Amino acid sequence: MQKITRDQLVSKASELLSNGTVCCVLGWGMGEFDYDVTPTVFNTVEELNNGFVFNDFCGANFSKYLVSKAAKCDGKILVLLKPCDTYSFNQLLTEHRFDREKVYVVGIPCEGMADVSKVKAICGEGILAISSNGDNINVTTLYDENPIVINAADVLAERCVNCKSKKHVAYDELLGDEGEVIESNRFDEVARLEAMSADERFAFWQNELSRCIRCNACRDACPACTCEKCVFDNPNSGVENKSPANSFEEKLFHIIRAYHVAGRCTDCGECSRVCPQNIPLHLLNRKFIKDINEFYGDYQAGEEVGMRAPLVNYTTEDLEPGEVFDRGADNA
Amino acid sequence: MNNINETLIPKIGVITDVRIDTPDIKTFRVVTPDGKKAFDHRPGQCAMLSVPGVGEAMFSITSSPTNEEYMEFSIKKCGCVTDWLHQAEPGQQITIRGPYGEPFPVDDVFAGKDLLFIAGGVGLAPLRSVINYCRHYRDRYGKIDIVYGSRSKDDLLDYKEIIEEWSTDTGVNVHLTIDNPQEGWDGHVGFVPNYVKELGFDTNKVAVLCGPPIMIKFTLDGLCEIGFDKTNVYTTLELRMKCGVGKCGRCNVGAKYVCKDGPVFRCDELEELPSEY
C-alpha cells in the first residue's frame, strides 16, 4: 500500500549515517508480528539492516520523541516524518521544544496507515502474517487455511480515513513527490454530534468516556502535551488523580486535556490511535479545531513555524461566548 | 472503627508535645486520645503518620521501646506532610499506624558486643531509639561509641540529651563534629567519614550507620579502610512508601521491600542488592 519501500528508506538512512550527516536514525523497529512496530533509535547501518521495518503499521508520530532524543545526540538525528507528523514537528518548533539544528528531517510519503484492530474485526484473532499487495492486504491467520484478502481501504486507521494533508510542511529532504493539502471530511462526525440533542450528546460521551482507564497514553503520546509536569500529576494542584474515581473525573481529565492543546493540536490523531479503550478522543480535539475555524477564521496548527495560536490571540471584534450558541442554532 | 487491626486503617494519635530541636527539625510526642502509647515497637521500626487531606508518610520512631508512655518522632521539614506537622500545635490529632519493618538485631547480634553508632544530621533520629534502648539495658552491651555530626552546632539533634545524659553515662563515648568552624564550638570540626577514620576504632565492634546517602557511602568506605567487616555494619534505608506492608510495590530494592524486609539492612546484604536506593 505504501509508495515508498523499506529498502528505499534503509538505503537513504544508511547513506546519511555513513556520510556523517546524522549520527542516529529514529525509525521503526521490527516486532514479533507484522503489526507491532516500535519506535527505535538506530545507531549503525547494521542495526538498520537488521531491525528497520516499514509497513502499513508505522503510524507512530515521531515528532514528540525529538524533545527527548534530539538533546541527547552529539550530532544530528535523522527523523522520518509522514506529512501529518510534520505539522506536529512545526508546532513543537514554534514552542521551542527542541533545537531544529539537531534534527535532519526526511519527509516520506504516506498512503494512510492501517489499524490492526480493524484487521482483527474482520479476520478475528490469531493473525500470523500481514502483507501488503497493491490495494489489498493479505492476512494469514491461525484459523484459516488460505490468507484472507481484504481491501486496504477497509482497515485504514481512523485518522487516515479523514487525512487532511499529504503535504510535508517541514523537511530537509523529501522522498517522493510533494503532496497537497486535501479537502477532508474530518469535521463530519463532529457536525453529526453537534446536530444531536444535548441529551444524546451527553449519553454518547458518557458512554465513551466511561471506558477511560486513565492510563494517560493519550496525554503521553500527544505531541502537543509536552509540559514538564502535568497538572494531573501535581499533588498540589488539587486535581491530581491516577484513576477516574467517577464520571466527573473522567470528564475533567478529557476536557482539560483537549482544552490544553486547543489551538496547538494539529489533529495528528495519536490520542485516538493509542487509546487502549478506543475512545474517539480526536472528536474532542476536532471540536476545538472546528470551533476555532468557525469563530476566528481557518487555522491549522503547525502549518508554519512561529504562528500565534488562536487562544493566545484576539481581535476586538471577536464573538461573545454567549453568541457561540446562537451561531450553533443558525447552523442547525 | 469496629475492626482496628486493619492494616491500612490507622488509629488516632494526639501530639502532646512539640520540641524544637534545630531550625528545621522538631520532635513530636504522640499518644492515643486516652493518653497511652499507640503500640509497642522494637528499635529501628517505623510508623506511618498521616494528616487527613495532606498525606501519609513513614517516619522512624525516635523514642526507645523502653519508653512505655509515649512515642517520639524527630521530623525534618522537607515535604507536604512534614511542613504541615511543623505547623501543628500540641493537642492536634493526627493518625498513626504501625509498627513497620524489621528492627535492629539488638537482642541477638548486638548482645555482648561493643557498639559504634555513626549518624549525620537527622540520621540520628532512627538511631536514638537504639541508643537509648542499649543505654537502658546497659549491662547487655559492651562499650558504646557514638559519632554524630551535623552542619553546625544548631543543627545537632537532641543536643541537650546528648550532653546531659549520653555523655555522662559510663562506657558511653560521644564524639561530636560539625562541618564548619563556628563561634562557641570548641569540639571537632570536619565531616563524619573523616572523623571516623581519625578516631580509628578497633574493628571488633558492630557499627550502625544512618545519615544522608553520601555520608553513608563514604563512612562505609572509611570503616572498611580501617578494617571493619561489612557483616558488622548496619544501616537503615528510606524510600517512598504508601502501604507499609510490602503490597503497594514501590519501596523495593531488588526483591526486598524496605517497609517489610528493611528498613534495617546489613551492609553486605545491601551490597547484594541493585544500587537503586
Place this chain on the structure above:
Amino acid sequence: MRKCSLDKINLIFAEIAKNAELYLPVDQNDGSAAYKKWEEGTAWSNKLNTVKSPKDFFFPQTEDLMQFKTQGKNIEIVDTRSALQDFVIFGVRACDVKSFDILDRVFLSEPVDSFYASRRKHGVIISLACTRPSETCFCKTFDIDPANPTGDISAWKTESEIFFAANTEKGAALLDKLSSLTEECDDAAVLEQKEKINAIMDKLPLKNLTTDAFGGGKTNELFNAPEWDELSSACLGCGTCTFVCPTCQCYDIKDFNTGNGVVRFRCWDSCMYSDFTKMAHGNNRLTQKERFRQRFMHKLVYYPENNDGLFSCVGCGRCLAKCPISMNIVKVMKKIGGKKDE
C-alpha cells in the same frame, strides 16, 4: 461433569443472577469486550478476552478505604465500607484465573488485606477454556493450560453446548443450583475440545518463549543488562500496560478533600509513572529506563524470588495488544533472555 445447550445459556445466567450479581464479558460499541453486570437481555460476548482484566473485581481501580471528619484539632475515622454482595464472574480465561493466585500471594499474605480478602470471599469464578487463542497468547510459557482453566467452576464451550465441572465447594454449591438446567454427562466432548485447543497451542507463534533466563536470584545478572536502555528508549511512560495487566498490583493511597470531609482511597498506580517513587527529597528511579526495568524485573525476577519461583505474568497478551509503542514483556524476555542462547 454437567452440560447444557448453548440455547439455554440465558436461563443459566438468569438462575445465577437470582442469588448473586453476575458479571460476564459483553461487547462494547467500540468492538472490544468488557465485564458488565448481567441483566435480562445482556448478550455474552464471544471475544477471546476483555481489554481490562477481571482483577478489577477483587482489586478495584479505585476503592474508598475510609473517611475522615475533622473538627478543630480532632479527627474522626469513619468506616465507609458497605456489606458486600455475593457475585459470580463468568467466562474468565485460564490466564486470568491464574492471575488471582498471583494477586492472592500479595494481598492474602500476612498482614492480610481485608478489602481484597472480603471481595475474594464473596466472589465465585466460572472459568472458560479458550477455543480460539490469539497470536498474542503465551500462557503456556507460564505453565497455564488454556484447555484446563481452574477457578471455582471450569467451563468448556463447543459449537452447541457448554460443559461445567466444579472444582471447589463454592463451585459445587453453585453448580447444584443449576442442576435443573443442566444434565450429567461424560467428558468425551470436553476431551475432544481439549485436544483441539492443544493442537492450536502448538501452532502459536510465541509457543517457544521461555522463562529460562529469569527467576529469583537473577537480580544482579539482569539488573545491569545493557539491553534495558534500548528496550525502554521509546517508552512513553504511560500506564497502559500496568492498567490492562491482570497481575500488576501496585497501588497508591490518596486523600480527596470533598469539601465536607476527606476520603482516603486507594487506586491502581503504575511503576511507569515518574512520581511512583518520588519523595520529598528525591527520586530513586529518575529515568524511564529505571521505571521500565522495575516493571519487568518485578514480574520476572523479584516476584518469583519472593514467591517460590512463580512468575508474575500469565501470558494473557493484553500488553502486546495495547501498548501504544508495541513494547512488551515478550520483547523484553526475548531480548534480555535470548542473548544467552546466541
Place this chain on the structure above:
Amino acid sequence: MQVNEYKPLIVAFCCNWCSYAGADLAGNNRLAYPADVKIIRVPCSCRVNPMFILRAFQRGADGVIICGCHPGDCHYTSGNYYTRRRMAALFSMLDYLGIEKERTRVEWVSAAEGAKFAATMNDFAKTVASLGENKRLEDLRCKK
C-alpha cells in the same frame, strides 16, 4: 407542594476592577440578588482558567458566571479579550459534551453597573433554577 424551594448555588468569578466593584455598588444601592451567588474575586476575568469552572461544578455549583470589564476597558488592557476567546471555546465544548449550556455564562459588568450586576445575577439564578440541580458535572463524593 412548595414552589421554588430549590435554590441553585451559583459561583460568580468577578474581576477586581469592574465587576467586583459593580457587585459592591449593587449592594450599596440595596439592589437585591440571590444570596446563593457566591462571589470569588479574581484580579482579571482572564485569571479564570477552565479548571476553576469545572472545579466549581465538582464542589457543588449549579451555575458558574464570569464577570469582567467591558471589552476595551480591561485594567490590564487585553485580559478580557482572552477571556472572551477562552470561554467561547470552553462553553462550546461543554455544550458538545451535552452539559446544559445555560449553566455557564460570561457577562461584562462595569464598576458603574450595579443595577446590571443585580439584574444579571437574578436572571442567571432564574435560568439555572429552571434547569434544576447540576447532574451532568457533579461529583457524588462532594455531595453531603
